[in-house]
Amino acid sequence: MPLAALPLPLELYQGYDTVSVFVGYSETDISVPVSKITTRFEKFEGVHEGKRIIALFVPKDKENEVVKLLQDEPSYSELEVPTLEGSAREKLGEIGASKAELGNKLEGLKKELEELKKQYTDFVLASDEYLTMETQKAEAPLRFATSESSFIIDGWVPSDRYEDLASTLGSISPRIYVGKLPEAKHEDMPIALDNPTPAKPFELLIETFATPKYGEVDPSALLFITFPLFYALMLGDVGYGIIIAAIALFIMSRFRTGGLHALSYILLYSAVLSIVFGVIYGEFFGVPVFNEFVNGEHEEGLLGIDGPVIGPLHTPVSRFANVESLLLLSLIIGLVHVYLGLIIGFRNVAAEHDLKHAFFAKGSWMLILTGGLLLIARVLPSLRAGAAIAPDPVIGTGAILFVLGIGILVKGEGGIAVLEIPTLLSNVLSYSRILAIGLSSAGIALAVNTLVKDLFFSSGNIVLIAAGVVVLFIGHLINLLLGIIGPGLHSLRLQYVEFFTKFYEGGGTKYSPFGFMRKYTEE
Amino acid sequence: MAMDPFAAGMLAVGAGLAVGLAGLGAGLGEQAIGAAAVGAMAEDEKFFGKGLLMTVIPESIAIFGLVVALILLFLFNK
Numbered sequence: 001m002p003l004a005a006l007p008l009p010l011e012l013y014q015g016y017d018t019v020s021v022f023v024g025y026s027e028t029d030i031s032v033p034v035s036k037i038t039t040r041f042e043k044f045e046g047v048h049e050g051k052r053i054i055a056l057f058v059p060k061d062k063e064n065e066v067v068k069l070l071q072d073e074p075s076y077s078e079l080e081v082p083t084l085e086g087s088a089r090e091k092l093g094e095i096g097a098s099k100a101e102l103g104n105k106l107e108g109l110k111k112e113l114e115e116l117k118k119q120y121t122d123f124v125l126a127s128d129e130y131l132t133m134e135t136q137k138a139e140a141p142l143r144f145a146t147s148e149s150s151f152i153i154d155g156w157v158p159s160d161r162y163e164d165l166a167s168t169l170g171s172i173s174p175r176i177y178v179g180k181l182p183e184a185k186h187e188d189m190p191i192a193l194d195n196p197t198p199a200k201p202f203e204l205l206i207e208t209f210a211t212p213k214y215g216e217v218d219p220s221a222l223l224f225i226t227f228p229l230f231y232a233l234m235l236g237d238v239g240y241g242i243i244i245a246a247i248a249l250f251i252m253s254r255f256r257t258g259g260l261h262a263l264s265y266i267l268l269y270s271a272v273l274s275i276v277f278g279v280i281y282g283e284f285f286g287v288p289v290f291n292e293f294v295n296g297e298h299e300e301g302l303l304g305i306d307g308p309v310i311g312p313l314h315t316p317v318s319r320f321a322n323v324e325s326l327l328l329l330s331l332i333i334g335l336v337h338v339y340l341g342l343i344i345g346f347r348n349v350a351a352e353h354d355l356k357h358a359f360f361a362k363g364s365w366m367l368i369l370t371g372g373l374l375l376i377a378r379v380l381p382s383l384r385a386g387a388a389i390a391p392d393p394v395i396g397t398g399a400i401l402f403v404l405g406i407g408i409l410v411k412g413e414g415g416i417a418v419l420e421i422p423t424l425l426s427n428v429l430s431y432s433r434i435l436a437i438g439l440s441s442a443g444i445a446l447a448v449n450t451l452v453k454d455l456f457f458s459s460g461n462i463v464l465i466a467a468g469v470v471v472l473f474i475g476h477l478i479n480l481l482l483g484i485i486g487p488g489l490h491s492l493r494l495q496y497v498e499f500f501t502k503f504y505e506g507g508g509t510k511y512s513p514f515g516f517m518r519k520y521t522e523e
Numbered sequence: 524m525a526m527d528p529f530a531a532g533m534l535a536v537g538a539g540l541a542v543g544l545a546g547l548g549a550g551l552g553e554q555a556i557g558a559a560a561v562g563a564m565a566e567d568e569k570f571f572g573k574g575l576l577m578t579v580i581p582e583s584i585a586i587f588g589l590v591v592a593l594i595l596l597f598l599f600n601k
Contacts (some may be wrong), residue, residue: 497579
């Protein structure tokens, strides 16, 4: 407080009838110009933080002239004087003390607030939920048709729950009449998905895309198989699998309901399957688990044993050594998946319209795919060997099916549909990402491991080894995050773009039953 | 038959170019679609599924590049 630098008690700055007071900082000595205005003035000086501070007392009748003077003085800046009594120094101490006291008080109150929050959060949330439910119950009659002595409720209930509902209502009072209305138009019907418990979480992925329309196949159960399969084929590492499974279990324990719970289930399935494929690929954080033969050389694995033999499959199947067969496997999976989509599409169109429509819309695509496949399977090896393409029955059949399919497609969907034929090829080739994402994930892990082993651990220097551990940790952490996001998104994309476009239309309204999801209260 | 080292090197360069240029093309295509999809999602959350689908469509181009590279490296590198 700058006023403490002046030797005056605070009450002397105010309350005069004939004297005006000016207090402020000033670099120059203003006594000289002021003395030209009046000789009857008094000036006090002090220094605060290296700046000169002045208090000027002048007669009231000279006030205006002094104000003008001070306004012209560039170094002068005015200070506000508080209406207090006593010396400024003492006041400063007093205020400081009371400030500290108030601060303590504030801390105490904050703590008290925190405790109150802890004590009553659950109660307030539960009360809010309870009251919301009560409000909804109270407002419900507004949505129904009521007369003086009766009311009508109409709504949707899944067919297999109808008997349940009827008997429950019947047991409340014999004077309740329950009946079915004639079936409404399909477009108006809300859609409730019904899947066995293990496949239930995958409804989330369906709802994220679009709610199916009435009469469509709900692909949740298929996603239950294919989504974790694609994910695991891409990730395929025992170490990453274990960590992701642990993360999934943790999320599951924290969120008992809702989207995150479903998501953690999906992640858990995928992670467990990744561990299985990790054994097949023989990878643990990118380190080979089992003994391998690489380029004819025997390489000792982490466990020092040979991999298990699963049927005709001799593990480990190293991803780097088997790129060609894994690429082929990916494309075969893609072919099967696309076929499956077309078959479901055939069924959907047949159910909505008739077999003829289904044949034109989806059957044509199946013919094109089959024909194209026969052609490629026959022509590609000849091309590769550089041999001439010899016509044989397979090529002939393929060509006929291909052309026939195009013909039916053009007749059914119009000439513009021809433009879509290349997408069939790109759809199947798109499944090569199963190999590609997997290779990049395994590649990053391998790069991190090799870098740390050759650059840091082999040096024998304790500091370098410690740095190596840090690099190892960060590298695998990044790859782990990529390992959750990459395979997850790409597996989902294969479902959404390559699979769903073959049959899925969506656009239904979700069935949202009358009632309330309890979160904080129990019945 | 061992491959001429120059040809083998050119094969690797070609494979790299296939992946790199295809990725560049896919990225160029995806940027506009992605921005539009995010805009649409800001209007209506339900657009997420369709938006994601539209956004990843050009990604096939990158995969094509990768397939070409793999074919070059593993099928012709004999």
